[in-house]
Amino acid sequence: MVESTAERRRVLSGIQPSGQLHLGNYFAMMKRMIEFQAHNELFCFIVNYHALTTVQDGKTLRQGTVDAAMDFLALGLDPEQSIFWVQSDVPEVTELTWILSCVTSMGLLERCHSYKDKIARGLIPTHGLFAYPVLMAADILLYQAHLIPVGKDQKQHVEVTRDIAERFNNVFGDTFVLPEPAIDPDVAVVPGLDGQKMSKSYGNTIEIFSDEKVLRKKVMGIVTDPTPVEAPKDPDKCTVFALYRLFATPDELADLDRRYRAGGMGYAVAKEMLFEKIRTYFAPYRQRRLELAAQRDAVEQLLARGAEKARAIARPTLRKARRKTGLEYVRS
Numbered sequence: 001m002v003e004s005t006a007e008r009r010r011v012l013s014g015i016q017p018s019g020q021l022h023l024g025n026y027f028a029m030m031k032r033m034i035e036f037q038a039h040n041e042l043f044c045f046i047v048n049y050h051a052l053t054t055v056q057d058g059k060t061l062r063q064g065t066v067d068a069a070m071d072f073l074a075l076g077l078d079p080e081q082s083i084f085w086v087q088s089d090v091p092e093v094t095e096l097t098w099i100l101s102c103v104t105s106m107g108l109l110e111r112c113h114s115y116k117d118k119i120a121r122g123l124i125p126t127h128g129l130f131a132y133p134v135l136m137a138a139d140i141l142l143y144q145a146h147l148i149p150v151g152k153d154q155k156q157h158v159e160v161t162r163d164i165a166e167r168f169n170n171v172f173g174d175t176f177v178l179p180e181p182a183i184d185p186d187v188a189v190v191p192g193l194d195g196q197k198m199s200k201s202y203g204n205t206i207e208i209f210s211d212e213k214v215l216r217k218k219v220m221g222i223v224t225d226p227t228p229v230e231a232p233k234d235p236d237k238c239t240v241f242a243l244y245r246l247f248a249t250p251d252e253l254a255d256l257d258r259r260y261r262a263g264g265m266g267y268a269v270a271k272e273m274l275f276e277k278i279r280t281y282f283a284p285y286r287q288r289r290l291e292l293a294a295q296r297d298a299v300e301q302l303l304a305r306g307a308e309k310a311r312a313i314a315r316p317t318l319r320k321a322r323r324k325t326g327l328e329y330v331r332s
Helices: 023-036 058-074 092-101 106-110 113-120 132-141 152-172 212-220 239-245 250-262 267-293 296-325
Strands: 010-015 041-046 082-086 147-149 180-182
Touching (some): 058 082, 082 296, 106 152, 113 132, 113 152, 147 152, 152 296, 239 267, 250 267
Parallel strands (some): 147 180
């Protein structure tokens, strides 16, 4: 294993521009990454190659890529404190993906639950979808990242990356840092409108920067059980309460818990409280998002500078892998 000599940990993660970003994206990944930037070497990127497995309309992917970048910047990602770029602006990642593919067993990929889950949801079983974990491994190993913030359900992605890196290191010699998953036990799965995990794939999302009318309609449409207004309700089984928990103070949460268990309060009241929490929380970020939308050229230039910084780190890693494998054959 290659040991790190850096004092600051290198933290890396990316987000897909496959639709409007939602509360699940924010609490599971975006908020954590923004917090990491203060004390770590943060690498954050828009993974548009990955999105291509499901988004196959050029205009949609193009706009979604810029929108996702603007969302991240509006929420507090600082490009001066981090390296922030678009995946496809660093071509080294595709070459490393092929190199890693040549040491990755079919059995390892066949065990990946993400592929099985997506096929079960009706996605076309393309090679890109099947080989997705190899590209993900290249994303991580290219920058010699130490920590990968993931939810419990995504831990396998990092384990696969470690397996691929170990195989490469064993065959060709120490080349890649073996990354560790950074799992926050306090980050729960964010439920969607129907109580399942919030996901664009399920169509049950609450978008971060949705119009207030749309936001209210979505919150008021959250599925609840038929318990009468006057009857006690179980906060531990309520999607509205689970989402309210993400925004409330301990005292506010305790008060709503008491009102649920006492009875006499309808779910509509809790939904109205949740709507107000979401609206208020994101209000200052919404203004910044509007400002960024009017400065698209500046955002594109910022991403280009981020890509150059990322490539400056990617090139030596790829060069080392090329030397180790013999792809660089000219003696110097």
